[in-house]
Amino acid sequence: LQSTTAVEKVIGFCPPCGRAIVFGQEAWEVGSALVCSRVSCILKQIKAEKRRAGAVSHMDRLKNAGEHSIAASQSI
Secondary structure, eight states: OOOOOOOOOEEEEOTTTOOEEETTOOEEEETTEEEESOHHHHHHHTTOOOOOTTSOOHHHHHHHHHHHHHHHHHTO
């Protein structure tokens, strides 16, 4: 008798969760990494941050910090 169990070829592992990614499975390519299709894994891999609308964003803080350091160096 032949077994009806399909053999799945593992081609990689999802960096955020460590689950196997098998041949034919839907996955995302982020840079050189294959990431499983779970939204939480994709968000972790791209390093997305959750924010409240209207709050100061990380990029705004960096931009403002740069402007302050430029102003400080010009006043010397």
